[in-house]
Amino acid sequence: MKRDKEKLKKLYDTIGICCGVLVVLIGILSVVLAPKDPAGMVYAVAGAEHKGKAVAKQVETMSGVTVMHAADWEKDYPEIYASLMKNQENDEIEDYLKSYPQLITLYEPYGFSKAYGSARGHFYDVDDILETGRPHALAQCWTCKTPDFTNLVNETGPEAYQYDFEDVKELVDEGISCYSCHANTPGEITVTHTYVVEALGADWDKVSAADLACGQCHVEYFFYPGTGVTTLPRTDLETMHPDAILDYFNNQLVDENGLGFADYTNPRTGVRQIKVQHPEFETFLGEGTVHGGTYTCADCHMGTVADGKGGTYPNHYLTSPLENQGLIDAECSSCHADLVTQIHELQEKVDTRTTEISDLLVDLTETLAKAVERGEYTDEELDAIRALARDAQFYWDFVFVENSEGAHNSKLTEYCLDQAETLTNEALGMFKSI
Ligand code: HEC
Ligand code: HEC
Ligand code: HEC
Ligand code: HEC
Secondary structure, eight states: OHHHHHHHHHHHHHHHHHHHHHHHHHHHHHHHHOOOOTTOOOOEETTEEOOOOOOOEEOOOSSOOOOOOGGGGTTTOHHHHHHHHGGGGOOOOOBHHHHOTHHHHHTTTSGGGTOOBOOOOGGGHHHHHHHSSSOOOBGGGGTTTOHHHHHHHHHHOGGGGGSBHHHHHTTOOOSSOHHHHHTTOTTSOEEOOTHHHHHHGGGGGGSOHHHHHHTTTSSOOEEOTTTOOEEOSOSSSGGGSHHHHHHIIIIISBOTTSOBOOSEEOTTTOOEEOOOOOOHHHHHTSTTOSSTTTOOHHHHHTOEEEOSSSOEEEOOOOOOGGGOHHHIIIIITTTOTTHHHHHHHHHHHHHHHHHHHHHHHHHHHHHHHHHHHHTOSOHHHHHHHHHHHHHHHHHHHHHHTSTTTTTTOHHHHHHHHHHHHHHHHHHHHHHHHO
């Protein structure tokens, strides 16, 4: 018996040594033979060099995996865990309907016209989805809120989007967490939301992992009619331009009557509207970006922190770079003499113009509602105005719901506002010319 055990031990030792040698060999080979990261080129924008662009991994589906939660990793990564918990500090909600009463008209009768609070830290996302005044019928609304639902989709397939919202609530243990960005392997960026893969197509390896981690949720999305599957209205980087997204909703995703996709229809004007959702990824990496090639979302919103033991760790408290003086001093001030003032001035201009266009769109909505009520125009005439009103509001919303108020890409922001203003004025002009 003992002899057998010794034999077995020897065998294991031999296997162990062989494996060890193999691992070293593979290691050496992979370094020697590794293809140059196709996206690993160094971009030079205004003299700054990009900090590495590792390609993200894609989550394995139907693999029987269960979610490991943040607390499971606390022992291995105490500083990262503590910084993730710090997201509790970002706890303020702005009531958008109070700050921008135009929304009550522009989003009528959609849920956002009844309750619409600003975003706050990831820590609160489950509380916020449960407390919003907007109704949730299906589980699809959990898509960007918890890895427990992400994993359910990955393990059971797209029918999970059709589950009852309340039933899924019972399965939710925590909000956005390690699994959302790393699956069960912290340290590696893994895209766990599979729709992201389809939405990038052949451009997958052109986007850095640290952009994709955030670009799983900070994107424009919709629920596919019929199946309810969370989908992004694009198939590569080129089709994420707002013009292409609008074309997709207007001309490609049409119903049996040839009508473009709509999230809701204003009952007074009959305009079939598209509700845009936080397109940070599309804006930051879109045409006109200054820093899209130099920095990733993580560079500006995470940064690294000294651990007090001579090392550093990636900060997981996601905050505004304008509130991160350490980052500004170390990274930004060499080019931006006063980053905070510069960006606040930019945002103020964008906010003023966005609000002016909201007023113009309210004017258009009310004028059109009156025209419909009075019946002085033909259906064709009204439909032509409706089409302009829909497109105008889409471009305005693309800016309004983007969370950086122009900071991510002031050129694209300006382009969208120009489009919104021109189209609104064109629509208003038609009342006189008809
Ligand atoms: C799984 C989806 C998901 C991922 C991945 C994700 N976010 Fe978020 N993020 C959200 C949601 C949802 C909110 C709003 C939470 C709330 O208000 O309850 C939010 C809020 C935020 C906020 C606070 C916004 C504010 O106005 O205070 C910041 C900053 C942020 N995210 C940055 C990031 C960055 C940077 C990344 C990538 C490292 C990232 N997020 C990845 C879903 C996600
Ligand atoms: C919202 C997305 C997100 C969440 C949630 C998240 N991480 Fe990360 N994590 C990242 C990104 C992005 C990076 C890479 C930062 C960079 O490249 O600058 C990263 C880097 C890391 C690293 C690599 C450190 C290094 O120096 O290479 C570790 C380890 C890690 N995270 C652990 C965790 C753990 C543990 C949790 C949960 C307690 C967690 N992360 C939650 C996005 C996330
Ligand atoms: C070059 C730096 C930079 C990069 C890179 C960057 N952002 Fe931002 N982001 C900003 C600035 C500046 C603001 C405005 C912050 C403020 O108003 O205090 C902002 C605001 C935000 C906000 C609103 C939160 C807040 O605190 O106001 C979110 C959410 C966000 N960014 C997500 C992202 C995502 C997702 C990416 C990657 C696709 C990204 N950002 C890339 C600079 C950056
Ligand atoms: C190598 C120089 C350089 C560095 C370093 C740099 N920037 Fe910039 N940044 C620029 C230039 C150039 C512009 C174009 C606008 C201008 O003239 O300032 C710009 C514009 C911006 C904008 C506005 C983008 C737009 O579309 O208008 C933001 C936000 C920004 N930078 C944030 C940051 C942050 C945050 C850091 C540090 C993490 C940083 N920058 C570091 C050169 C730099």
